[in-house]
Amino acid sequence: MKSGYLALAKVYACLGLFAIALLCNAPSLAQPQAGAVSGTLGATGSDSMAGLMLRWSEALTAHYPEVTLQFLAGGSASAPTALMAGTTRLGPMSRRMTPNERDGFTARYGYPPLELRVARDALLIVVHRHNPLQALTRQQADAIFSTTLSCGAPAPIRRWEELMGPSQWPHGRIALHGRNLASGTYGLFEERALCHGRFRPDISEYPGSSAVVAAVGESFAAMGYAGFNHLTPAVHALSLMTDSGDVVPAEERTIQSGDYPLSRYLYLYVNAPPGHPLPAAEAALIRLMLSSEGQEIVRAAGFVPLASDELERQRRLASLEAS
Amino acid sequence: MSAFRRFASPLDLRRFKDRLATGLITAGGITVLVAILAIGIFLVGETLPLLRLPETLALAKLSPLLFGTFKAALAALLFAVPVALGAAIYSALFMSPRLRSRIKPTMEMMEAVPGVVIGFIAGLVLAPWVERHLLSTLMVIVWLPVSAALIGVLWYRLGHRLRRRLSLASAGLWLVPWLGLMMALALWLAPSLEQLWFGNDLPLWLERHWGLDYTTRNTLIVGIAMGFAVIPSLYSLADDALADVPAALLEGAQALGASRWQSLWRVALPCAGPGLFAALMIGIGRAVGETMIVLMTSANMALVSANPFEGLRSVAAAIAIELPEAAPGSLTYHVLILAALVLFLFTFIVNTLAELVRQRLRRRYRLLGGK
Numbered sequence: 001m002k003s004g005y006l007a008l009a010k011v012y013a014c015l016g017l018f019a020i021a022l023l024c025n026a027p028s029l030a031q032p033q034a035g036a037v038s039g040t041l042g043a044t045g046s047d048s049m050a051g052l053m054l055r056w057s058e059a060l061t062a063h064y065p066e067v068t069l070q071f072l073a074g075g076s077a078s079a080p081t082a083l084m085a086g087t088t089r090l091g092p093m094s095r096r097m098t099p100n101e102r103d104g105f106t107a108r109y110g111y112p113p114l115e116l117r118v119a120r121d122a123l124l125i126v127v128h129r130h131n132p133l134q135a136l137t138r139q140q141a142d143a144i145f146s147t148t149l150s151c152g153a154p155a156p157i158r159r160w161e162e163l164m165g166p167s168q169w170p171h172g173r174i175a176l177h178g179r180n181l182a183s184g185t186y187g188l189f190e191e192r193a194l195c196h197g198r199f200r201p202d203i204s205e206y207p208g209s210s211a212v213v214a215a216v217g218e219s220f221a222a223m224g225y226a227g228f229n230h231l232t233p234a235v236h237a238l239s240l241m242t243d244s245g246d247v248v249p250a251e252e253r254t255i256q257s258g259d260y261p262l263s264r265y266l267y268l269y270v271n272a273p274p275g276h277p278l279p280a281a282e283a284a285l286i287r288l289m290l291s292s293e294g295q296e297i298v299r300a301a302g303f304v305p306l307a308s309d310e311l312e313r314q315r316r317l318a319s320l321e322a323s
Numbered sequence: 324m325s326a327f328r329r330f331a332s333p334l335d336l337r338r339f340k341d342r343l344a345t346g347l348i349t350a351g352g353i354t355v356l357v358a359i360l361a362i363g364i365f366l367v368g369e370t371l372p373l374l375r376l377p378e379t380l381a382l383a384k385l386s387p388l389l390f391g392t393f394k395a396a397l398a399a400l401l402f403a404v405p406v407a408l409g410a411a412i413y414s415a416l417f418m419s420p421r422l423r424s425r426i427k428p429t430m431e432m433m434e435a436v437p438g439v440v441i442g443f444i445a446g447l448v449l450a451p452w453v454e455r456h457l458l459s460t461l462m463v464i465v466w467l468p469v470s471a472a473l474i475g476v477l478w479y480r481l482g483h484r485l486r487r488r489l490s491l492a493s494a495g496l497w498l499v500p501w502l503g504l505m506m507a508l509a510l511w512l513a514p515s516l517e518q519l520w521f522g523n524d525l526p527l528w529l530e531r532h533w534g535l536d537y538t539t540r541n542t543l544i545v546g547i548a549m550g551f552a553v554i555p556s557l558y559s560l561a562d563d564a565l566a567d568v569p570a571a572l573l574e575g576a577q578a579l580g581a582s583r584w585q586s587l588w589r590v591a592l593p594c595a596g597p598g599l600f601a602a603l604m605i606g607i608g609r610a611v612g613e614t615m616i617v618l619m620t621s622a623n624m625a626l627v628s629a630n631p632f633e634g635l636r637s638v639a640a641a642i643a644i645e646l647p648e649a650a651p652g653s654l655t656y657h658v659l660i661l662a663a664l665v666l667f668l669f670t671f672i673v674n675t676l677a678e679l680v681r682q683r684l685r686r687r688y689r690l691l692g693g694k
Contacts, residue, residue: 077650172527173536180623182648182655201387204538204622204634207644218451219539 038066148197229302398546564598
């Protein structure tokens with residue numbers, strides 16, 4: 001019995017020594033080495049950009065072995081909160097900051113956050129790969145997904161027959177699939193495709209775009225919306241018809257130029273006091289993001305690179321701030 | 324080590340240890356109580372900002388969730404209660420003790436299957452299968468109880484010799500092949516019946532003739548999947564309550580000439596009634612709080628409809644999906660916290676009620692001379 005207590009005491013003593021050793025070592029681990037670009041970058045934000053941030057951080061570490069990027073994916077809404085609280089200086093977001101969020105930041109720091117566009121993304125309306133439907137007008141898309149008909153459709157569309165005529169397959173009710181209420185994708189679709197209207201209540205909601213695509217790929221009578229980077233061969237994306245009658249396919253060219261109506265920018269917000277140069281590690285990350293290599297990574301992650309003139313504008317914006 | 328020298332005798336040391344253990348346990352208990360209280364206070368505090376908003380808004384957002392929660396729980400209980408109660412009555416009162424000692428732990432082991440696994444299988448395997456074979460599923464659900472009753476009638480008509488071979492105490496074993504056969508029969512018949520009556524596509528027929536929409540993941544799937552999750556705890560508690568009915572009561576009833584059936588209905592069930600009620604409460608509590616199964620099998624549609632083939636959205640699933648993405652301080656966030664508060668209060672009350680009833684039952688059994 002007593003030897004048991006002795007052993008326990010020894011274990012605790014060892015643990016204590018170990019903790020002290022760790023504490024003594026920690027500062028020397030974190031100390032930056034002069035000269036080389038180094039340090040740990042923290043970023044908090046959009047989880048649809050998590051894969052992209054991971055690829056960028058790998059490339060960054062390949063160039064500067066002393067730099068690591070730690071990304072906390074908590075959704076776009078978590079970025080302004082973290083920036084304001086000062087727990088991070090980099091906030092990737094899949095939507096623009098709302099005026100409220102921007103004002104909150106400005107009130108806290110006295111200057112607005114630096115807003116950089118780093119990539120383009122789009123929402124696709126997808127159907128089963130064998131579905132013969134090729135294109136929708138915006139009014140039809142609204143009539144299928146909303147109760148409000150804000151885009152000007154005369155009546156809601158509930159069945160495939162109303163969309164394609166009775167001789168075409170599939171038949172029956174259109175089974176709708178989409179994202180959950182709090183996601184940025186839901187909000188963007190509501191704003192752009194439903195003309196700020198409201199979704200029907202009988203849409204199956206999933207916590208991720210891949211789940212939506214998988215569900216649509218399983219069922220002939222299904223239709224859903226998902227992010228561009230989640231497209232798989234199980235589904236095909238519908239083209240959208242503009243009011244002038246042009247059919248705009250959902251592809252890289254039209255998304256880059258903004259002709260495809262459901263496209264958007266992806267942003268990086270930086271807490272950058274004007275007149276001060278950015279820390280070297282942050283500047284390196286931003287240079288990488290806006291380099292041609294960084295934009296190639298954007299494509300590899302399933303998003304769409306910026307158009308060259310837009311890229312040039314963002315580079316100027318970033319370097320202006322850095323100088 | 325020298326600290327222990329202070330104790331003059333081993334007895335003192337033991338008393339010290341006893342006191343230490345009692346103190347630690349009390350402290351643990353108080354910590355748990357404080358934690359529960361703190362959860363409640365946090366939820367109430369986070370809900371207060373909603374009071375400044377027009378009340379109807381929060382209610383309008385919350386009511387489909389509450390409706391969905393109870394619809395899911397009802398579906399699960401409709402599936403689980405007959406199965407679990409039937410199994411408990413049979414295993415506690417009729418089954419041979421040897422068989423029971425093996426069956427009961429097996430049933431209780433089902434409880435160890437994580438909800439996420441049940442949800443995964445039900446959502447990704449069962450739901451698409453049921454959509455393609457809806458009539459088969461419905462036929463199996465209706466036909467299995469009917470065929471069990473059928474074999475009961477047949478058994479009663481059997482000769483004495485055969486009846487002794489197929490004893491009631493081991494019915495759990497010889498029923499299995501019979502039910503398997505009946506299930507195969509239903510599955511074999513269903514496609515031709517569907518062709519004959521419903522134009523080969525029951526969901527489409529339902530939609531055309533009765534206007535009932537069908538979604539792949541729907542209340543039926545939720546009921547089956549969550550029913551499976553609820554059955555073990557329901558069964559286990561109900562079985563305990565029934566098995567603890569003092570033997571003297573049942574023997575007395577039979578000595579007075581009551582049949583098995585009469586002693587079951589008139590003595591065992593009323594006597595164990597509070598225990599069965601407690602089991603039901605625990606089952607409801609589990610069904611209402613269950614998250615992963617509902618999330619993966621219910622399609623998360625915030626609908627208010629009685630259609631069993633449409634999806635639903637439960638409070639727990641909505642919290643799991645939306646809260647990580649809801650901006651703190653936004654309306655969605657506060658509504659979700661309110662939903663969490665409602666869920667917390669409900670399960671708290673239901674579980675407390677069940678525990679109180681069970682304590683009363685234990686006292687009653689003691690008075691009646693049971694364990």
